[in-house]
Each structure stands twice: as structure tokens, then as C-alpha cells.
Amino acid sequence: MTDKTTPAGATAARKPAAAQKRRGWDRGALGRRLGALPTPVKVLLMALLVLLLYALPLLDLPILSTPDTDFGAVLFTVASYVLVALGLNVVLGYAGLLDLGYVGFYAVGAYTVAVLGSFQAQLSWWMLIPLAVIITTISGVLLGAPTLRVRGDYLAIVTLGFGEIIRLTALNSAWLGEARGITKIPRPPSLELFEIPNLSWDGFTAFVDLDNTTKFLVFGVADQAPYYWLALTLIFLVLGADRMLRLSRIGRAWEATREDEDAAELMGVPTFRFKLLAFATGAFIGGLSGALFASRQGFINPISFPLLLSILFLAAVVVGGAGNRWGVILGAAVVAYLPERFRGFEEWRLLVFGLALLLLANFRPQGLLPPRRTRRVQAVEEELDALEEGTARA
Numbered sequence: 001m002t003d004k005t006t007p008a009g010a011t012a013a014r015k016p017a018a019a020q021k022r023r024g025w026d027r028g029a030l031g032r033r034l035g036a037l038p039t040p041v042k043v044l045l046m047a048l049l050v051l052l053l054y055a056l057p058l059l060d061l062p063i064l065s066t067p068d069t070d071f072g073a074v075l076f077t078v079a080s081y082v083l084v085a086l087g088l089n090v091v092l093g094y095a096g097l098l099d100l101g102y103v104g105f106y107a108v109g110a111y112t113v114a115v116l117g118s119f120q121a122q123l124s125w126w127m128l129i130p131l132a133v134i135i136t137t138i139s140g141v142l143l144g145a146p147t148l149r150v151r152g153d154y155l156a157i158v159t160l161g162f163g164e165i166i167r168l169t170a171l172n173s174a175w176l177g178e179a180r181g182i183t184k185i186p187r188p189p190s191l192e193l194f195e196i197p198n199l200s201w202d203g204f205t206a207f208v209d210l211d212n213t214t215k216f217l218v219f220g221v222a223d224q225a226p227y228y229w230l231a232l233t234l235i236f237l238v239l240g241a242d243r244m245l246r247l248s249r250i251g252r253a254w255e256a257t258r259e260d261e262d263a264a265e266l267m268g269v270p271t272f273r274f275k276l277l278a279f280a281t282g283a284f285i286g287g288l289s290g291a292l293f294a295s296r297q298g299f300i301n302p303i304s305f306p307l308l309l310s311i312l313f314l315a316a317v318v319v320g321g322a323g324n325r326w327g328v329i330l331g332a333a334v335v336a337y338l339p340e341r342f343r344g345f346e347e348w349r350l351l352v353f354g355l356a357l358l359l360l361a362n363f364r365p366q367g368l369l370p371p372r373r374t375r376r377v378q379a380v381e382e383e384l385d386a387l388e389e390g391t392a393r394a
Helices: 005-023 029-035 039-059 071-094 103-119 125-147 152-172 225-246 249-259 261-266 271-297 307-320 325-341 343-363 372-393
Strands: 195-202 205-215
Touching: 039 071, 039 195, 039 225, 071 225, 071 249, 071 271, 071 307, 071 325, 103 125, 103 152, 103 271, 103 307, 125 152, 125 271, 152 307, 205 225, 225 249, 225 271, 225 325, 249 261, 249 271, 261 271, 307 325, 307 343, 325 343
Parallel strands: none
Antiparallel strands: 195 205
């Protein structure tokens, strides 16, 4: 006798996936089409995208530009948030460690540049950046060594305390400038090579404005575009390192630790060592972003590093999709750019942002661009639910 149950079950298992494709847009279709393109075409498209990103402050597109704020400064803020989000994504998205005090690493990097660059010493900028990331990485190891033995809510509370301890220490320490802060922080060394004219717009008609130019690699006060270019270059470098880590044995160990730490331990993964490495890596990137922030501002004080900043960093990762580097980039851009784009609605900005988070939590709980593993798990769960419903009806 032929068993008719198995083919029927297989057909039932295939139906939900097909129905899901019919119900909505196939999210992987665009990726598959781009992946099928010839290599020279993909390289050309990537080069055009990179060129567009670098040209954004010069193009000053009417739809994207911020009429109430300098567009170059907004782009630097977005790039700074993206850099921080990439670092926090290593801690939260890859290793599954909830860090509510990430602003502490951001502040350590900024204060290292400020203290050693103008307040207690006058080191060159080329020495300050390596020192900032080294000191921030050491602070990540010192914080992680005693605290990473706890999990979940306890780890979140400890890291929250770390962020506040850094701020209060800067507020009450004379050698850190106390409440008055630190001024005359050194800027990146300038290299004036040539001038680039900007575009001006009359409605949607563009023309080259020769009177409004940007001096290439001149880091001053009036023009913020060179700071954005510097931050964008560092983002590309961090993305390359992030990809290599994600695909390495370290990335697989982080994923195993995030999914089930006890099971990973039983399989021989030294979870504490890899969690400490994730914490140090996140601290490294956070300190780098803080150092750039201090160099661009020229002045910092404890008010520059409130707890709200940590919450915004965390929101960028969660909104974009923890564990997906492209998702956290999108989330950071949304969190940093939208408040500046709609600054005219200043009284309602927080309300709109709160409503957006509420809608996202209900309709996209995994973020705007969740990682592939999350989508696969969700698809399997939907298929299992459909099978259970079919069994119950039968």
C-alpha cells in the first residue's frame, strides 16, 4: 500500500512558503538579481554608490538636505552614529550582550583626545587617535572582565552604571576639566589640495556655484564636509573588518554564544573569552567615533555625553535590525537624520519618534532589515503554525 501521508505533508509544508511569496514582496529577489550580475557591473555599481555618498555634501539635494541646519554637519552626525551603531552591533547583535552604557566608551575616546591634545598635553592628532582607541579598548576589557560573568538584566544595569560613572567622573575631576569642559581640542591636520564647487538649486534645477566651494581636506569650522569624508572613510574600513570577523571562527563563536551560551560552553566554546573580545571590539569602535566627535567639536564637557545618547545608540541598532550590519546603518541614519530633517517640527519631534518606534515594535519587531537567520526562523515558524492550523482543522 502506498503511503499518501508523506506527499500530502510535503505539499502542505510547501504551501505556506508559496503563499507567503504570493502575499507580499519577495525580499530576497533584489539581492538575487544583484548577485547574478557580472562582476564588472557589480564593481561599477558599488563605485557609483561610494562616489554618491562622498558627493552628498556637495550635491546638497533638495529632498535630502536640511534647510534649518548645515547639511555637512548633519551628514557627519549621521556618520558618527553609523560608526557607533556598528560597534554596538558587535556587542548586541553578534554576541547578544545588552549594553546600556555604550556612551561611556564614546566619552572615553573623546576625553582622551581632549585631555592629551590640549588640557594636560599637546600631542599631535596622529598620536591622539591611536591612543584614544587603545585606552578605550583597555577600558572595555577592564569593564568586561568582572561584569561579563553576569547575564541579561544584571549586565544591562552594570553597563548603565559604567556610562554614568564616566560622566560623573568627568564632571567632578579637575584634571578632566570638570563642568566647564575642555576647549581648543586639536583638529585633524589639513591638506589643502584643491577646491570643489558645490551645487546650488533653484527649485529642482541645479547649477554649479563657483562662489560656494569646499577646500579638499581642510578641517575648519565653517565647512563640515571634510569631517564627513573622514568619518565615511573610517566606516568603510570598519565595515571591511566587520565582514571578516563575522565570517570567521570568532563570528561563529559569537553567534553560538548569543543563541545559547550554555550549549556553546558544552560544545567547547570559551564563551567568556569571546564575550570579552566582543566588548573590547565594540569599545574600540565606540572610542574611535568619540575621538572623531571631539576633534570636530573642538570643545566637550560632561553634558555632551548624557544617558539619552546611549539610548539613541541602542535604538539605532534595534530599529535597523540587530545582527545585520546594513540594518544598523539604516537604523543609525534614521535616528540621526530624521530629527534634523524635520527640525521645523521641533516641539513634536519626540512624539513622532515615539510613534514610529511604537509602529515598528508592532509591525517590524525584528527591525527594518533583520538578519537572514531571523527571517529564516520566522518563515519556519509561520510554516509550522500553518501546518498546526491545517492539522487542527482536519
